[in-house]
Each structure stands twice: as structure tokens, then as C-alpha cells.
Amino acid sequence: xxxxxxxxxxxxxxxxxxxxxxxxxxxxxxxxxxxxxxxxxxxxxxxxxxxxxxxxxxxxxxxxxxxxxxxxxxxxxxxxxxxxxxxxxxxxxxxxxxxxxxxxxxxxxxxxxxxxxxxxxxxxxxxxxxxxxxxxxxxxxxxxxxxxxxxxxxxxxxxxxxxxxxxxxxxxxxxxxxxxxxxxxxxxxxxxxxxxxxxxxxxxxxxxxxxxxxxxxxxxxxxxxxxxxxxxxxxxxxxxxxxxxxxxxxxxxxxxxxxxxxxxxxxxxxxxxxxxxxxxxxxxxxxxxxxxxxxxxxxxxxxxxxxxxxxxxxxxxxxxxxxxxxxxxxxxxxxxxxxxxxxxxxxxxxxxxxxxxxxxxxxxxxxxxxxxxxxxxxxxxxxxxxxxxxxxxxxxxxxxxxxxxxxxxxxxxxxxxxxxxxxxxxxxxxxxxxxxxxxxxxxxxxxxxxxxxxxxxxxxxxxxxxxxxxxxxxxxxxxxxxxxxxxxxxxxxxxxxxxxxxxxxxxxxxxxxxxxxxxxxxxxx
Amino acid sequence: xxxxxxxxxxxxxxxxxxxxxxxxxxxxxxxxxxxxxxxxxxxxxxxxxxxxxxxxxxxxxxxxxxxxxxxxxxxxxxxxxxxxxxxxxxxxxxxxxxxxxxxxxxxxxxxxxxxxxxxxxxxxxxxxxxxxxxxxxxxxxxxxxxxxxxxxxxxxxxxx
Numbered sequence: 001x002x003x004x005x006x007x008x009x010x011x012x013x014x015x016x017x018x019x020x021x022x023x024x025x026x027x028x029x030x031x032x033x034x035x036x037x038x039x040x041x042x043x044x045x046x047x048x049x050x051x052x053x054x055x056x057x058x059x060x061x062x063x064x065x066x067x068x069x070x071x072x073x074x075x076x077x078x079x080x081x082x083x084x085x086x087x088x089x090x091x092x093x094x095x096x097x098x099x100x101x102x103x104x105x106x107x108x109x110x111x112x113x114x115x116x117x118x119x120x121x122x123x124x125x126x127x128x129x130x131x132x133x134x135x136x137x138x139x140x141x142x143x144x145x146x147x148x149x150x151x152x153x154x155x156x157x158x159x160x161x162x163x164x165x166x167x168x169x170x171x172x173x174x175x176x177x178x179x180x181x182x183x184x185x186x187x188x189x190x191x192x193x194x195x196x197x198x199x200x201x202x203x204x205x206x207x208x209x210x211x212x213x214x215x216x217x218x219x220x221x222x223x224x225x226x227x228x229x230x231x232x233x234x235x236x237x238x239x240x241x242x243x244x245x246x247x248x249x250x251x252x253x254x255x256x257x258x259x260x261x262x263x264x265x266x267x268x269x270x271x272x273x274x275x276x277x278x279x280x281x282x283x284x285x286x287x288x289x290x291x292x293x294x295x296x297x298x299x300x301x302x303x304x305x306x307x308x309x310x311x312x313x314x315x316x317x318x319x320x321x322x323x324x325x326x327x328x329x330x331x332x333x334x335x336x337x338x339x340x341x342x343x344x345x346x347x348x349x350x351x352x353x354x355x356x357x358x359x360x361x362x363x364x365x366x367x368x369x370x371x372x373x374x375x376x377x378x379x380x381x382x383x384x385x386x387x388x389x390x391x392x393x394x395x396x397x398x399x400x401x402x403x404x405x406x407x408x409x410x411x412x413x414x415x416x417x418x419x420x421x422x423x424x425x426x427x428x429x430x431x432x433x434x435x436x437x438x439x440x441x442x443x444x445x446x447x448x449x450x451x452x453x454x455x456x457x458x459x460x461x462x463x464x465x466x467x468x469x470x471x472x473x474x475x476x477x478x479x480x481x482x483x484x485x486x487x488x489x490x491x492x493x494x495x496x497x498x499x500x501x502x503x504x505x506x507x508x509x510x511x512x513x514x515x516x517x518x519x520x521x522x523x524x525x
Numbered sequence: 526x527x528x529x530x531x532x533x534x535x536x537x538x539x540x541x542x543x544x545x546x547x548x549x550x551x552x553x554x555x556x557x558x559x560x561x562x563x564x565x566x567x568x569x570x571x572x573x574x575x576x577x578x579x580x581x582x583x584x585x586x587x588x589x590x591x592x593x594x595x596x597x598x599x600x601x602x603x604x605x606x607x608x609x610x611x612x613x614x615x616x617x618x619x620x621x622x623x624x625x626x627x628x629x630x631x632x633x634x635x636x637x638x639x640x641x642x643x644x645x646x647x648x649x650x651x652x653x654x655x656x657x658x659x660x661x662x663x664x665x666x667x668x669x670x671x672x673x674x675x676x677x678x679x680x681x682x683x684x685x
Binding site for chain 1: 527528608609615620621623624625627628652654655657
């Protein structure tokens with residue numbers, strides 16, 4: 001090994017464990033294959049198995065240690081140099097300007113030692129270019145300053161990474177009833193005071209109170225809805241059957257169906273509780289901070305996560321209200337973000353749950369370029385058949401088949417299907433809408449939940465107006481907009497809108513037509 | 526409000542290339558049907574399996590050779606202007622797609638063996654949200670369109 005440069009750093013020693021773990025994981029399947037083959041052959045030799053496991057673990061530990069030894073990084077002239085690789089030595093250089101995201105997370109083991117896992121991404125590729133499996137908090141702050149702080153590089157900037165996450169944790173144990181917006185910037189005031197820097201505007205920041213997060217957790221996912229439906233249906237049936245029919249009870253008991261229903265309900269309840277708890281742990285202490293063209297979120301109780309996006313890469317945002325949250329007046333907000341691979345999600349969660357009435361104020365602070373639609377244009381009855389035909393016909397066919405072929409009248413249960421299809425189609429018809437506000441296009445769609453996407457015109461990658469033969473007969477069309485989102489893209493669709501409106505939107509979306517010269521392409525009619 | 530269709534057509538030789546493609550798939554179907562007939566005779570399979578397959582294959586081949594190329598050729602129109610690429614495409618679903626020039630990240634021409642036989646090439650251009658193509662232009666025309674798009678897309682350096 002060459003002489004050690006003082007600027008060259010190694011990961012924290014705990015990384016040895018992570019490297020080792022990775023080797024163990026990679027070798028686990030071959031080992032299992034060997035073990036199973038010995039068992040199958042009936043030659044179970046405990047000594048061999050224990051010996052094999054021991055060799056595997058010690059071997060991996062040695063390899064893990066060597067990997068750690070080989071993994072070095074340093075920063076010079078705004079370039080991060082990473083040297084790593086056990087058998088194949090790899091050298092990686094990333095310039096500060098190419099860094100697209102700098103995300104930090106800390107699992108339980110990290111937390112014990114006060115460490116962070118850092119993932120650095122550039123625009124290309126589908127996975128993080130650099131993963132530093134464990135570095136100290138100070139080191140992560142240093143790297144973040146050197147590689148990610150945008151524009152101004154004054155050292156006085158409040159370092160949000162360590163302190164605020166610490167304090168964020170304690171705050172939540174206080175009274176959780178504060179309205180979320182009023183929580184604003186408590187973190188930053190503290191950061192500011194410690195740095196005694198009154199001249200800098202406090203960075204906009206918001207914490208989602210625990211109470212709201214709990215509400216978010218219990219209302220998230222379809223399991224909750226399923227339980228609500230089953231619960232409501234069952235209580236109805238129960239009332240009805242105890243009142244009127246003893247036969248029903250007899251049938252249920254003879255089939256053991258009653259207990260089956262209870263077991264199923266209990267199972268669903270357990271799944272729902274489990275997912276609610278996991279969601280709460282994951283989103284605990286959710287904090288969003290805006291910092292000079294970047295948005296950073298901090299969250300997590302056991303595993304802490306910090307993720308940043310650059311406003312420059314935001315393609316638009318959407319807010320979604322599922323049926324229950326809509327009743328309570330809450331929505332969750334995501335942004336479409338280009339070229340990020342953040343946990344392979346397509347969008348970046350901005351606010352897990354906020355009151356809809358707070359949305360305009362929050363947008364002003366965190367996404368100042370965006371605004372909410374003034375008024376949503378809705379479809380006319382002309383479009384309704386197009387929404388109903390396919391689902392209802394499909395459902396009727398299934399029901400007919402079920403009634404004919406399922407014996408003993410159980411097929412009759414499926415009679416609900418066409419009704420549900422009808423409701424679904426009707427809701428989709430009702431939810432579809434759009435709005436044009438200056439350079440923003442809002443698209444609303446959904447069925448049981450509502451989904452508003454707000455996209456600036458210049459972020460649309462391409463747009464299509466499609467017509468099926470059926471739509472042509474009724475002068476309808478489906479407009480879709482392609483938005484870069486994650487490593488792939490999403491298509492936002494306005495289904496079955498009047499063709500003339502679609503054409504108008506197509507023309508509105510065109511470049512060069514906004515400057516009113518129209519290029520001879522468009523003609524107002 | 527009027528949405529004027531794009532005007533340019535793709536090369537008429539596209540029909541020949543696509544039809545040839547149709548004949549090649551027909552040949553593949555014929556081989557498959559042949560194997561099925563052999564199996565039917567050899568292992569006493571019921572006749573309706575091979576019969577149905579034959580019927581489907583004949584229909585599909587008929588469409589692939591006689592109808593789809595013509596429909597496709599008739600439907601497809603394009604225009605390349607300073608600000609956008611304008612496409613009209615789709616068989617049963619008629620699609621009008623507009624791609625702003627500033628969103629185009631790169632542009633290519635490609636040519637399979639069938640297109641090469643008729644000196645045709647396809648221009649493909651990609652955005653951050655997938656790619657589109659103008660199929661089967663004459664080689665020289667394809668090159669010209671590609672260069673034109675490359676030229677126009679280069680001017681602006683907008684963010685994604």
C-alpha cells in the first residue's frame with residue numbers, strides 16, 4: 001500500500017460488519033445448497049455444517065475487513081475520489097457539479113455508533129454511484145458541505161444534519177396538537193441561535209406532528225379501506241341476521257363460515273395494524289426543509305433517513321386524497337422528480353399528510369413556482385357512457401358466467417360486481433377534470449381517491465391526443481402527457497374529454513404557440 | 526379550434542418492406558402449423574387444435590400482409606418544425622403526438638435487414654420520457670431528418 005495521504009479517509013470500522021454481511025449474504029445460497037444436498041443424501045454431519053458456517057463467517061469477515069481497508073475516499077478540488085474493490089480495483093471520480101442527490105440514512109446499528117450511510121447519485125445510471133456504508137456525523141456534514149451545498153459555500157450555514165435530527169426526535173414527545181404550519185422553523189431558530197447569525201433568513205421548514213402522522217398511518221393503504229368495508233358489511237349482516245333469520249346462523253355454523261369470517265377479519269386487522277405501525281416508524285418526525293433550491297426531508301424513528309432533491313429537477317407535483325382522508329380534509333403531496341432512483345420510487349414524498357386548507361401556504365414556501373388551480377373544468381354527460389361501457393360490460397359478463405357456472409346459487413354473490421363497476425365508472429367520470437392557470441396545467445383523475453397533478457407546461461416531455469373509433473363517433477378523445485419521473489416516466493391521462501377541448505389543450509401545450517404568432521399551426525375557432 | 530394534421534408521409538417502399546415482414550411471419554406460422562399437423566397425425570391429437578391454429582394463422586397473416594401495412598402507411602404522417610416534431614400514428618387508436626424540440630435528448634437512425642433491402646431507415650428520437658420514431662424513410666431522407674432534428678434540438682439547453 002502506498003503512503004497514506006492525510007486527506008484520504010476510510011469508512012468507520014462498523015463498515016467492516018456491513019461488508020462482511022454482504023459477503024455472507026452472497027455466499028448464503030451456495031452454502032444452503034450444500035447443506036440441503038447433504039440432508040437429502042441423508043448424510044447429516046453436524047461437524048461439517050458447523051465447520052462450513054464457521055469458515056463462511058470467518059472468511060467473510062476477513063474479506064469484509066480487506067474490503068474496508070481497500071475502500072478509501074478523499075475530496076480535492078471539488079472532486080470526490082473513491083478507491084475501492086477487493087479483486088477488481090475501482091476508482092471513481094465525481095465532480096461536485098455532477099452530484100444530483102446526497103441522501104443519508106441511519107439504521108439501528110448506525111444509530112448506536114452515531115453514524116450515517118451516505119448515498120451519492122449523479123444524473124445517469126439506475127443506482128447510487130457511491131455508497132458510503134458508515135461514516136461519522138461530522139464526516140457526513142463535511143462531505144455534504146463539500147459536495148452538495150448549493151451556491152453559497154459559507155461555513156456558517158446551519159448544519160441541519162446532526163443537531164436538528166436529534167432535536168426533532170425530542171420535540172415530538174411534546175404536545176402533538178400544534179397545527180403543523182405553526183410548528184414552522186422551530187428547528188431553524190435553534191440552529192440560527194446556536195450559530196448567532198441573525199442576518200440569514202430562517203429556512204422554511206415544517207414538521208408533521210405525530211398526531212397527524214398517526215392519522216396518516218391508519219388511513220394509508222387499501223387494507224384499511226378493506227377492513228372498513230368488511231366491518232361495515234359484517235355489522236349490517238349481523239344485525240340483519242340476528243333480527244330476522246335463524247336460518248342464516250344455522251348455515252354459517254354448519255359451514256364454519258362464521259368463524260372463517262372472524263379469522264379473516266382478525267387477520268386483516270393484524271395486517272392493517274402492522275402496516276400502520278411500520279408506516280409510523282418510517283415517517284416518524286417527518287420534517288421538510290427548503291434550502292436554497294433544494295428540498296430536504298428528514299424522517300424515521302428506528303431508521304433515520306435524510307433525502308434531498310433539487311428544485312431544478314422537479315417536474316410537477318400531485319396531491320392525493322383517498323376516500324377517508326378526503327372526508328377528514330387531508331391530502332398527501334408528492335413531487336415528480338426527474339432522474340432520481342430514490343428507493344426506486346417514482347415520486348418524492350413531500351408531505352405525507354397535511355390539511356388541504358394549508359396547501360396554498362405550503363406551496364408558497366416550498367414550491368414557490370407552483371400554484372393551485374382556480375377552477376376545475378369538468379366533463380359533460382356526453383363522456384359518461386365511455387366511462388361506463390367497458391367496466392360494466394366486463395362485470396356483467398363475469399357475473400353472467402358466475403351465475404351460470406357456479407352451483408348452489410353462490411354465483412349470485414357476483415351480482416354486486418356490475419353495481420361496483422357502475423359506481424367505479426361513474427366516479428371516474430366525476431373525478432376527471434382539468435384546469436389551465438397561466439403556465440400550469442392541472443389534471444384531476446381518480447375513482448374512490450382523488451388525484452390532482454399540477455404540471456408546468458414546459459415540463460411536459462410529449463403529449464398525445466388519442467381517439468378510438470368509439471371516441472371518434474362521439475367526438476371525444478384521450479389526452480396524455482408524459483412526465484419524466486424517477487428513472488422512467490408517467491403518463492397523465494385525461495380520458496374521454498371532448499375532442500375540441502383536447503385539441504385546444506394540445507395547441508396550448510405547443511412551443512412557440514404561446515408567443516401568439518401561432519406559426520400558422522393554430523387557428524382560433 | 527383546429528388541430529391541423531401533419532402533412533409529410535413516409536416512403537411508399539415501406540409497404541414493400543412491411544409486406545415482406547408479413548410474409549416472413551407467415552412462413553414462421555406455416556412451420557409451426559406444419560409441426561402441429563405432424564403431431565396431430567403422429568399422436569392422434571384432435572383435429573380442431575391444428576384447425577383452429579391454421580385458421581388464426583391464415584387470418585393473422587392476411588392482416589399482416591394485406592391490410593396492416595396499408596393502414597399503417599396511410600395513417601402515418603409527420604412534420605418536423607423548428608419547435609416540435611409532430612406525429613400522427615396508430616392503427617385503431619388514432620394518436621396525435623407532439624414532441625417539443627427542446628425535450629429531445631438524442632436522435633438516431635436505425636435500419637434492420639428488411640429496411641436495408643429497400644434502402645429505408647427509421648429515425649428514432651428519445652426524450653426523458655421514452656422515445657418515438659418515424660419509420661421507413663428513404664435513407665437519404667432519414668439522414669436529412671436526423672440531422673435536422675439534431676441541429677434544432679441542439680440550439681436550446683433547457684433543463685429536463
